[in-house]
Amino acid sequence: NAGVTQTPKFQVLKTGQSMTLQCAQDMNHEYMSWYRQDPGMGLRLIHYSVGAGITDQGEVPNGYNVSRSTTEDFPLRLLSAAPSQTSVYFCASKSRDIISPLHFGNGTRLTVT
Amino acid sequence: AQSVTQLGSHVSVSEGALVLLRCNYSSSVPPYLFWYVQYPNQGLQLLLKYTSAATLVKGINGFEAEFKKSETSFHLTKPSAHMSDAAEYFCAVIASGGYQKVTFGIGTKLQVIP
Numbered sequence: 001n002a003g004v005t006q007t008p009k010f011q012v013l014k015t016g017q018s019m020t021l022q023c024a025q026d027m028n029h030e031y032m033s034w035y036r037q038d039p040g041m042g043l044r045l046i047h048y049s050v051g052a053g054i055t056d057q058g059e060v061p062n063g064y065n066v067s068r069s070t071t072e073d074f075p076l077r078l079l080s081a082a083p084s085q086t087s088v089y090f091c092a093s094k095s096r097d098i099i100s101p102l103h104f105g106n107g108t109r110l111t112v113t
Numbered sequence: 114a115q116s117v118t119q120l121g122s123h124v125s126v127s128e129g130a131l132v133l134l135r136c137n138y139s140s141s142v143p144p145y146l147f148w149y150v151q152y153p154n155q156g157l158q159l160l161l162k163y164t165s166a167a168t169l170v171k172g173i174n175g176f177e178a179e180f181k182k183s184e185t186s187f188h189l190t191k192p193s194a195h196m197s198d199a200a201e202y203f204c205a206v207i208a209s210g211g212y213q214k215v216t217f218g219i220g221t222k223l224q225v226i227p
Contacts, residue, residue: 044217045215
């Protein structure tokens with residue numbers, strides 16, 4: 001039972017480079033989301049999706065793109081990395097049931113130099 | 114818009130002492146409230162959730178939380194702290210009618226002193 005799988009676990013980028021953080025879930029969840037975690041700021045929602053082909057912006061979307069071509073996958077793209085994007089990124093999914101909990105991956109620690 | 118405020122970014126307790134982590138919510142509609150725990154180098158996992166079925170909610174690892182509408186609070190407690198409780202705890206809210214946006218507090222890091 002894999003749950004939510006994020007890759008890579010660690011990444012170092014130079015300013016201006018691009019990369020994609022991968023997220024996959026095997027629970028057939030409609031809802032998927034990306035959060036970033038920074039000290040003293042908790043988790044902030046970047047983008048979310050309520051189903052294949054549907055995405056929307058969260059609290060801090062600037063500098064990030066997402067797409068949802070399948071139910072299982074929800075990649076997060078950084079087109080031109082900036083030092084301000086140094087953070088720990090978490091992907092999470094949940095079912096449509098409002099009281100169902102979020103299921104989190106183990107995170108990707110990204111450093112932009 | 115719904116939000117939660119966690120008072121105290123760091124809390125220290127002695128092993129065996131009461132754990133009290135505070136969370137106050139702000140929501141224009143009846144909220145659904147959650148507590149999550151994060152152990153080092155891991156993602157968050159659910160501790161417990163309030164769904165209006167009962168005001169006192171019991172979760173995993175001996176934790177419980179009480180929903181108090183008059184105080185707009187959902188504080189997390191545990192009678193006796195264990196070393197293994199050292200982690201970061203997050204309060205979260207979803208406004209009813211919108212399952213897609215889960216808003217988290219800033220987190221409280223719990224230190225347990227032997």
